[in-house]
Amino acid sequence: AFGAVQKAPEDPLFGLMAAYRADKDPKKVDLGIGAYRDNNAVPWILPVVKKADDILHSDPDLNHEYLPIAGLADFTSASQKLIFGADSPAIQEKRVASLQTISGTGANHLGGLFLSRFYNPSTSEGKTIYLSSPTWANHNQIFSNVHLPIKNYPYFSKDTKGLDFDGMIGTLKSAPEGSIILLHACAHNPTGVDPTQDQWKQIATVMKQRQQFPFFDCAYQGFASGSLSTDNWAIRHFVEQGFELLVAQSYAKNFGLYGERAGCFHFVTSPGSHASETTASVASQLAILQRSEISNPPAYGARVASTVLNNPQLFSEWEGDLRTMSGRIIEMRQALRAKLEEMQTPGKWNHITDQIGMFSFTGLSESQVLALREKYHVYMTKNGRISMAGLNTNNVDYFAKAVDAVVRE
Numbered sequence: 001a002f003g004a005v006q007k008a009p010e011d012p013l014f015g016l017m018a019a020y021r022a023d024k025d026p027k028k029v030d031l032g033i034g035a036y037r038d039n040n041a042v043p044w045i046l047p048v049v050k051k052a053d054d055i056l057h058s059d060p061d062l063n064h065e066y067l068p069i070a071g072l073a074d075f076t077s078a079s080q081k082l083i084f085g086a087d088s089p090a091i092q093e094k095r096v097a098s099l100q101t102i103s104g105t106g107a108n109h110l111g112g113l114f115l116s117r118f119y120n121p122s123t124s125e126g127k128t129i130y131l132s133s134p135t136w137a138n139h140n141q142i143f144s145n146v147h148l149p150i151k152n153y154p155y156f157s158k159d160t161k162g163l164d165f166d167g168m169i170g171t172l173k174s175a176p177e178g179s180i181i182l183l184h185a186c187a188h189n190p191t192g193v194d195p196t197q198d199q200w201k202q203i204a205t206v207m208k209q210r211q212q213f214p215f216f217d218c219a220y221q222g223f224a225s226g227s228l229s230t231d232n233w234a235i236r237h238f239v240e241q242g243f244e245l246l247v248a249q250s251y252a253k254n255f256g257l258y259g260e261r262a263g264c265f266h267f268v269t270s271p272g273s274h275a276s277e278t279t280a281s282v283a284s285q286l287a288i289l290q291r292s293e294i295s296n297p298p299a300y301g302a303r304v305a306s307t308v309l310n311n312p313q314l315f316s317e318w319e320g321d322l323r324t325m326s327g328r329i330i331e332m333r334q335a336l337r338a339k340l341e342e343m344q345t346p347g348k349w350n351h352i353t354d355q356i357g358m359f360s361f362t363g364l365s366e367s368q369v370l371a372l373r374e375k376y377h378v379y380m381t382k383n384g385r386i387s388m389a390g391l392n393t394n395n396v397d398y399f400a401k402a403v404d405a406v407v408r409e
């Protein structure tokens with residue numbers, strides 16, 4: 001009955017990870033998946049996460065019971081505050097419904113499923129989700145799995161290696177009323193290019209005129225500006241403007257809880273007399289979707305994050321750990337650019353330090369990426385994205401020299 005099933009291509013990121021692991025060359029460099037590495041190229045357990053582990057393990061009442069369908073309440077309420085700000089009127093007015101999810105992927109999926117079932121835009125063409133071009137590869141699969149039609153808006157300018165703001169705003173202006181627009185809250189994946197606050201204001205103005213629906217993916221809060229609240233400026237601005245919106249939140253990167261799958265999904269409705277009733281109804285439907293798919297979310301990662309988020313002392317230690325990670329990444333940006341400029345590698349390299357967050361979109365072509373892999377054992381995605389955290393003081397010069405060589409070929 002399944003003879004016609006065709007072999008699917010390997011996942012671009014997890015396939016790359018497997019290829020890197022199989023490579024026996026000691027010089028190999030992993031710039032593939034977006035996971036933080038320390039200066040010795042090994043995973044880093046945040047010191048504050050170790051403390052939370054110890055606190056949890058010393059609790060005699062800790063057990064393996066089910067969490068509620070919507071997840072750990074202390075975790076979801078702290079997650080709301082982290083996303084919208086502790087004094088957000090949306091929280092105070094009970095206009096936010098939040099469910100713990102299987103990290104950011106689960107939150108994107110729950111949002112997509114919810115939209116495919118319940119979203120009723122003013123025009124039927126409006127029930128289309130617009131993704132940035134390029135975007136995180138999984139976005140396409142997640143939204144096509146729930147049968148949402150997908151279109152793209154321009155995002156990255158190949159010339160400036162910065163934001164194609166005119167292209168983006170032009171597409172938003174011409175997209176049908178009510179269209180769903182997926183926006184990266186900060187530290188855009190894969191480009192490392194974000195709109196300025198002024199550009200975000202213009203995006204919000206156009207989307208309001210067009211009655212478009214924002215869906216924010218927030219996977220890198222704490223990796224962009226160095227301040228958790230500044231990183232979420234765009235989300236908070238849209239909430240202030242009275243939008244109804246969705247947020248998918250991941251704790252994979254900012255807590256280093258990759259495999260624990262800790263994340264949260266938030267629905268916000270606009271202010272108004274029935275806002276809290278609408279929110280409660282939506283929350284009840286989201287709970288039914290969640291129950292049928294995962295029943296209830298996994299406990300451990302949420303307990304770790306909740307322990308930190310709800311303790312002011314641990315919270316400030318977490319901010320220090322975030323600065324350690326983002327600071328080392330910035331140093332590697334500077335070192336890579338300096339080395340390329342010192343060697344006078346053909347091309348301009350200012351974008352390496354202009355871009356922010358976990359990634360740099362280098363501008364290297366697919367054939368250059370393949371040459372780097374075959375000749376130099378450097379692993380990065382075909383689109384030229386590098387995970388900056390894979391660079392360190394031991395390999396940054398080796399990588400720069402390899403880039404120099406393939407660019408000159």
Ligand code: LMR
Binds near residue numbers: 013032136189
């Ligand atoms: C990435 O883009 O490398 C990460 O978000 C990991 C993933 O799940 O794809």
